[in-house]
Amino acid sequence: MKPALAFRSPVVILLALSSASAMATEGAVHDRFKWLTFVVFGAIIAVTLYVTYVAAKRVKSATQFYAAGRSVSGIQNGWAIAGDYLSAASFLGIAGLISLYGYDGFMYSVGWLVAYVIVLLVVAEPCRNIGKYTLGDILAFRNGPKTAKILAAISTIVVSIFYLTAQMVAGGVLIETLIGIDYEVSVIAVGVLMLAYVLFGGMVATTWVQIIKAMLLMTASVVLVVFTWAPYGFSLPGFMQAVVDNPKVQAQVLKLLGDPATNMTAQELGQRFLEPGLLFKNPIDQISLGMALVLGTAGMPHILMRFFTVPTAKDARVSVIWAMAIIGGFYVLTLFLGNGAAINVAAAEITRIDQGGNMAGPLLAQFLGGGPDSLLGNFFLAFVAAVAFATIVAVVAALVLASASAMSHDIWVGVVKGEHATQEEEVRAARICSIIVGVIAITIGIAAKGQNVAHLVALAFAVAASSNLPAVLLTLYWKKCNTGGIVLGMLVGAIAAIALVLVSPTMTYPLSVKATNEKAIKAADDKLAELNADLAAAEPTAQEKIKAAITAQENAKKTAQDAVAKLGNERTSMVGLEKPLFELKNPGLISIPLGFLCVFLGSLLYRDRRAQEMWDELYVRQNTGIAAEAAIAH
C-alpha cells in the first residue's frame, strides 16, 4: 500500500522512499542476481572495516577520536567533506527529481553548491583557527562557556537526530526496495556498521570511510554519465534534443500538466521539460528553501567538525575548494543522470518502483548495463545500490560522531566535569556516547517505519540555518555579540523553525489527503464507467487494451481507497490542525532573519564582560591562527 506521498516537497525526495514501496518484498534486483549484489556490498563493507581496523590502532587520544589528530590533508578533507555532503538524498533524490520534473530538479541541485561559497568565505578558516572539536568550542570561546556548550550540544543533537532519522529510514527502505531484505534488518545493519566505524575508528575511520565513499560515488556517476552521453557524441545540445524528442518525456510532461497541455504539440511538451514550473509552484517557497539550504550547510555540526581535522586554516581553505570542485562536478553530472533516466527508463517505470523517483539512478545503471536480464546490467545496479548504501552508512556515521562529540566533549567534559578529564576518560566517554546515539538512531529508525519523515531533512537545514549559523557568524564577526545574544538567538531560531514546520503544509493533513483521494476515487469511477462502455462496444481485438486500462484504473482506485481507510477518523495533523496555519513548506525565510535578529537583540540587552574582553583575542585568532591547536604527529 502506498500512503499519499509528500514527494513534491523538495528537500525530501529521498524520504519519499519511506513510503514502503510495493516492490519491497521482491526488490528491484532479480533473485537470480542477488548474489552479485551481496558480493559488491560485501567488498565495500570489507574495505571500510579494514580501514576502521587500521584506524583503531591510532585512536588513543581525544584529538585522534574527534579530529583525526588534525593531520588530514586539505585534499583528503575535501573528499571527506564531499562524502559528508553527497548523501543519498543527492545521489538518488536529485537524479530522481530531474528524471521526473526536468528543469526544477536541476535548479534545486544548484543551492547545494552555492552553500559552500559561504562555508569557504566566512566559516571554514575562522573555525579551524579558534575551534577545538565541536560547535560548542567555537561558541564557548567568548560566550559563557557552560551555557554556550549546553546550547551548542542540544542544537547539535537535535539537528543530527533529524537528519539521522531521515537517513536511517531511507537506508532501510533503500535496501528493502533493492534487494528485499526486511526493513528492520536493514536499519540494524546500517546502524551496526556505522557504529563499528565510529566506535573503533573515531574521526580517523569516519574520514576514510567518507573519502572511499565519495570516490566510489564519483566513479559510479562518471561511468554512468559516459555511457548515457556517449550515444550523442558528447554533445550537450544533441543530448538535450534527445530529451525533447523523447515520447516518454513528452508523456510525463502531459501527465504533470494535465488538461492545459492537451493542445500542446509533442515538441512543445518535450521542450517544456527543460523549463521551470513542473515541480515548484510557489516561488516564495523556493526562495525560502534556497535560503535554508545555502545558509544551513554552514551551520551543520558534522560539516563544521570537518574543519578541525586539518593542520592549518590554509588546509581548511584547500579542503573547501576541493569539496566545491567535487560537489559541483557531481551536481553537473546529475543533469545527465536524471535526464538519462527520463529518456532511457521513463518516469512511469521509475515511479512504479518508487513514488519519489529515488530509483532513477539505479534503474538507469541497470539499463545501461544491458537491462534487467543481463549480468552486466545487474552488476551496474548492484554497484550503484552498494554505493548508495555506503553513502547512507557514511553520512550516518558522521552525524553520530558529531552528536556523540557534543554529548561527551561539551556536556560531560565541559559542563559536568568542569573541563577536568584525562585523555583516556574523554575517549571512553566519547565511545559510550557513540553507542548511546547509535542505539537511539536504530530505535528511531525502526520506530519511524512507514512514516513520512520527509520534512526532517528540510527541518535539519532550517534549524542549522536559523539557530547555529547566526550564533556562529555573530560570535566570530560581531564585537558586541555575547552570551545573552546566542541564548536568545539559538532558542528562538530553532523553536521558530520547528514550530513553523509543524504548522506548515509539509505535515500530513488527513482532511486534505482524504479530499485528494476522494477526488481520485471519483475520477477513477468516471473513467471506469467510460471504459466499461467502450469495452462493450469495442471490437474483440481492442478489448485487451481496454481491459488493461480498466485494471490500471481499478488499482488507482484501490490505492486511493486504502489511503482513505488508513486515515480512519483522523481529522487533524500531528499538532491538531485541520489545515496549515503557515503557507510556506520551508520556514527559512522567516526563521533565519528571526534567528539573526534575536542574537542582535539578546546581545544588546545583556551585559557580559567576558564576551567583550575576549573579543580582541578571538578576532585576532580567527583571522591569523595564532595559538591555534596544532596537528599531532603520529
Added chain:
Amino acid sequence: MSKPPINWTAINADPRFQDLHRKKSVFLWGLMTLSVLYYLLLPIGAGYFPALYGKKIWGPINFGYLFALSQFVAAWGIAWVYARRANREFDGMTAELVRHASLIRAVK
C-alpha cells in the same frame, strides 16, 4: 615552551592587523553578498520570468538551463578569486603577524 604571553589587544590595534582586517572584511562580505544575490536570482527568475527562462538559445537549451549552469561557474569563479587573493595577499600578511606576534606590545 615558555613563550611570552601574547598581547591580543595590541595585535588587534596593530596597523598591520587593521590593514588585514579591513581588506579581508570588504572582500569577503562583498563576495558573499554577490554570491547569495546571484544565487537568489535563479529561483526568483524561475518563479516570475518563466518566458525568459524558456527562451531557446543553444539548440534546445534555453536561458534557464544556461543560467543554472552559470551558477556553477559563478560559484567556482568566486572560490577561485578568493583562494587566489588569500594565497597571494592574506596569507603573507597573516604570516608576518604570526612571526611578530609575541613582540607586538601596546604602545603606551
